[in-house]
Amino acid sequence: MADIAAMVVRVINKLSQVATQEALLHVKVDDDICVLNDKLAWLRTFLEGVSERGRASRNQIEELWVKQAIELLFEAEDTLDEFSGMVVEKARLSRYRHWKALFKFQCFEEILVNHKLLRKIEALKDKLEQLDNQRTTHQIQDGRDSYEPVGSEVHVNELKDQLLKGENKRKVIAVIGSGNGITSFGKNVYDSSEVKNHFGVVAWKNLPLKFSLDETFSDIYCKVQEQMDQEEVDSCKQEDEGEALRALLRKRRYLIVFNGIASQDDWEEINNFLPDEENSSRVLLIPKHASEVAILSQSEDIITIRPAVALSLQECTNLFSQIVFENRTESSNEFNVYIPKVHAVTKGERWSISLLALLLRAKLSFKLWKKVFTHLESSTVRNPINRLLPLSFDSLPHQMKSCFLYFSAMPESTGFEADRLVRIWIAEGFVESRYRKTPEEIGEGYLKELILRSLVYVQEKNEFGGIAVVAVNERIRTFLQSVAQGSSFVTICDNANLVSPTMIRRIAVQNYVSKYVQVKNSLPKLRSFMCDCSEQYSKHHPHHTMKFLLESKFLRVIDLHGLLIKKLPKKIGNLTHLRYLGVHCEGLEKLPNSIGKLLNLQTLDIRKTSVQNLPESFWGIEALRHIIADTIKLPKRVGALYNLQTLQSADCTYWNHRSKFGLLEKITNIRSLSLEGLTTSQAREISNSLGNLLFLKHLCLKVKFSHLLPATIFTNPNAILRCLQILELHGQLDGQEAVDEEEISAQNTRLSMPKLVSITLIMSHIDQQFIDMLSKINSLERVSLYKAYTGQTIRFLSNGFQNVRELELSNLGVLKKWIEIDSETLPKLRKLTLSGCTTLENLPEGLEGLQLEEL
Incomplete structure (x- = not known):
């Protein structure tokens, strides 16, 4: 019932928005809103108290009362969303100066809204009164009042021994238990440097109950080829990615982990597919259901480990x-x-x-x-x-319950990108407002709290140890689905043909066999539509039109992955409540011009699509917080994007200098900025204007071929980036001689990026003097150089790179000699990557003195 209390909080928050918006439509509902707000606040307090008695202790009458409370809350939410939509429509008409339509709206629509809203609020007050009377009649009372399980050391060592020791013949090992932390146990061993250093290539694949083998092999192929030299990958290229994968795996000792196995036939096909070159390759299986355990127990060739034993x-x-x-x-x-x-x-x-x-x-x-x-x-x-x-x-705080319930819509055996999940929470209105904190920071705090409570686990970390992908295990997912079903939170299916579509508020379509799902129903109450489909190409179905979404006027979230789709409906701009639009579909070629009418849109995520151009009106949406794409072309001018926090892969080809400078003045709250297609003069203008971006944490700049980046970006006193942690520069650095390493003191006092943690330089043509300058940046933890060094000899100064943990040197074509490392150089280095340095004659003396975990 506490999940319903969270729903009450959302409705109360919307009431406060109505109270501030009603002046825009001259709707005088102040007193009614106050009364309704008080009644809902009481309902929230009561429900939170009832929840502490536990679900099992409620009788049938109480359950019926709860069901009625849910229906009433849904009705209240619909009423308030309808009113907010009218406010947005008036703002849109005023913005585009549709004076005739605006006059008609003010003369007629406002009067209708006035009477309609007043009637609905009165009805809600009456129903709340009836609900309270029923509670009194039936004497419904309230009742006031990260440690990851990873197995014992004995079992960890047992699994490592099976993976690292023994016969050369390929072995298949299964980790079997009750499901409590088995995935975490396997992931913990898989992620250890001891295991990863032993194998030439490693890959982890989560398998849902329904999946495509071709897609599975394709995904593993992508992961494997990233770990191999390009020459090896090219030598094994074939039209069929599955056969290309087999060829690659024959070249290296491999470890492949399958988290979940659906059927005996699937396992036999996978087992026959993976080659055995008698080089001590291993396959690790982590079954998630009793049926999967039964499948594996039938095979005598599978070694089983059972870590989930009871503690004394x-x-x-x-x-x-x-x-x-x-x-x-x-x-x-x-x-x-x-x-x-x-x-x-x-x-x-x-x-x-x-x-x-x-x-x-x-x-x-x-x-x-x-x-x-x-x-x-x-x-x-x-x-x-x-x-x-x-x-x-x-026991969770009320605002976290709805956030946690979102994991019930997660596809089985797969994870959520942490950033994507938090943005969807914000779009749904689940994240509360706090003074001096962004919604993203609050949402990340929710996620960390769920991880701390062992309800959610980290499936993948980013390069700095931060949270990248999160998931829940199958036991929790099953529990959340039962709660979500009981509170009508979300409907999960493998197609969108539904029994009672008029009542559904969130739908998660999960289809891993096809890129096409039939949608015949209109969904008038829908708030979120999430669809996760197979990425495998299909010629047997037409492209989706997605026109059915236009009937869902309250939609806040559209999140599509893998669908067969070329374009979105032309009238998508009529979805005035839409806050999150994520489309990861390879066939999508363009977005309609009406997208500029989505005045509430916060996130546009169009990675893995062919979209490169957006209508100019889109760049005037003040609510925008995140624009994420593989490549998106900036227009000649943008509006006041003061809420924007992420602008990824923006092509600056059509911008002049003043426009560039104007852009940085209008995105002063940006956290992550990636610009490409820059000219020398544009890059210089941007470098001089970076001082406006006080909160910038990630910066990526790419210049056109033969153009230059200013090296003074590191020491420019007019562009201090006090929050910058990650810097990526693609292109030759100009003016390196003007950056004297003596300017960089031990405390980074002259550095314009005092908190810089990671630097990636690509084709930057730096010299030894510049390396010496970088070595004195004490905050650095990761350095990556790709075709970036021009010298034949490289050295790292004594006492240099004191905090660097990862060093990557790739494709340094003329590098011949690496001078020795003394005991005071790179003292914290744990991972060293050398790739494509074909002319390098030696590894430096002293390398064996470093405490490397991964080479």
């Missing part, structure tokens, strides 16, 4: 204390009373212990602990995880 009472005590008291000791009598109860309730399962400990850590007294254990011990549910998950969910 002492081990349980140690883990529980470590989490609850954060490594502080606690030996009070009250605490000791609960230890046997912890072991009994969790049955010694690591993940269960973690969930319970994280739940109790938020309880400030042992009296509250007693209530939790009373509920757990009285539960008739035998599985400890199934007993703990509802409590963990209900």
Whole structure:
């Protein structure tokens, strides 16, 4: 029921928006809004109290009352969204100076809105009163009051031994357990430097219940070729990517991990496909369902490891204390009373212990602990995880519950990009506002809290150890789907032909067999449409028109992946509530001009499409926060994009100098900026204007062939980038002699980027003097040079690159000698990558003295 309380919060937030917007339509509803707001605030408080009694303790009358509360909240949300849409329509007419239409709107539509809104608010107040009376009649009462499970060291070593030692013949190993942390256990071993250094290529593939083998092999091929030299890849190229993959795998010792196996036939086909060159290659399987375990148990050739064993009472005590008291000791009598109860309730399962400990850590007294254990011990549910998950969910802050429920729409065995997920949360209105914090920062905080509570795990990290991809395990996903279904949060299907489409508010279509799904229904109440399809090309179906979406006037989120689609509907601009538009479909060629009418649009993500041009009106949408594309051409002018935080791969070919400077003045809140197609003079203008971007964290600049980038970007006193952490420069650096390494002090006081963590230089033509300058930037942790160095000899100064952990030298065509490294150079280096340095005659002396984890 706490998930419904979160829904109340959303409606209250929309009420506050109506209160500020009503002046725009001269609709006098102040008093009614205040009354409705008070009633909804009461409902929220009551529902949060009821939730603490637990779901299992509610009777049929209470469940019926909850269902009625949901329907009422949906009605309130529809009413407020309809009103907000009228406000946006008036703003659009005024913006484009459609005076006749605006006059008609003011004379007639406003009067209709006035009466309609007042009638609906009165009806909502009456229904809330009836709901309260029903609660009183039926005596419905309230009830006030990251540690990842990765297996024991013994099992970790057992799995490593199977992977790293033994016979040369290819081995297949299966990690089998109850599902509690098995994926995390396998991922932990897979990510270890010991394992990755042992194999020539590695790949992790998540498999849903329904998938295409061709797409699976294609995805693994893409991952494998990134780890091999281009000559090897070219020598194995074939029309069929599956056969090309087989050829590549024959050249290297490989480790392929399959997270999930759907059927016996699928496994046999995969097993026969993977080559065995008797070079100690390995295949690791992580089954997720009992049926998958049964499939693997039928084969005598598969070695099984079962890490999910119960902990002893002492081990349980140690883990529980470590989490609850954060490594502080606690030996009070009250605490000791609960230890046997912890072991009994969790049955010694690591993940269960973690969930319970994280739940109790938020309880400030042992009296509250007693209530939790009373509920757990009285539960008739035998599985400890199934007993703990509802409590963990209900203990979440109300604003996080809807965010967490979004994982119920996640395709099985796959993850969500963390940035994409947070942007969708914001578009849905799930993220609350806080003073001096952006919605993205608040949303990231929600995600980190869910990870800390062991409800979500990190599937992939970025190059700096940050969160890149997140997921939930199958047990949690099943639980969330049951909660989502009970509260009508989302409908999940493999096509969009639905039984009762008029009631659906969110739909997730998941089809991994085809790029085409039939949509015959209109979805009038829809807020979010998410579609994840096979990327495999199909000639048997026509392209989608997506016109059915035009019937969903309340749509906030459109997120399409892999659909067979060439264009979006021309009238998509009529979806005035749309805040997130993500289309990752290779066939998409253009976006309609009406997209400029989406005045609430926050995110446009069109990666993996052919779209390169956007209508000029789009660049005047003030609500825009993220524009993400493979390449997008900037127009001659843009509007006031002061909310914009991400502009990725913008082609500047058609811009003049003043326009460029004007752009940077209008995106002063930008966090990530990527510009390409620059001329020398444009790059210089941009370099001099970067001082306007006080919050910039990631900067990528690419110049046209034969044009130059100014080296003074590193020391320009008029362009201090105090927040910049990642810098990518593509093109020759001009004026390197003007950047004296003596200007870079040990404290980076003269550096215009004092917090720079990562630098990538591509075709930059730098010399030894510039390397010496870079070596004195103490904040650097990652350095990558690709065709960037012109000297035949390279050296790294003593005491240089003191904090660099990763160094990559690629395709340095004339480099012959690397002078020795002493004990005070690169002291923290852990990963060294050398690629394409074909003329290099030696590795430096002293390299063996470094504590490298990956070479």
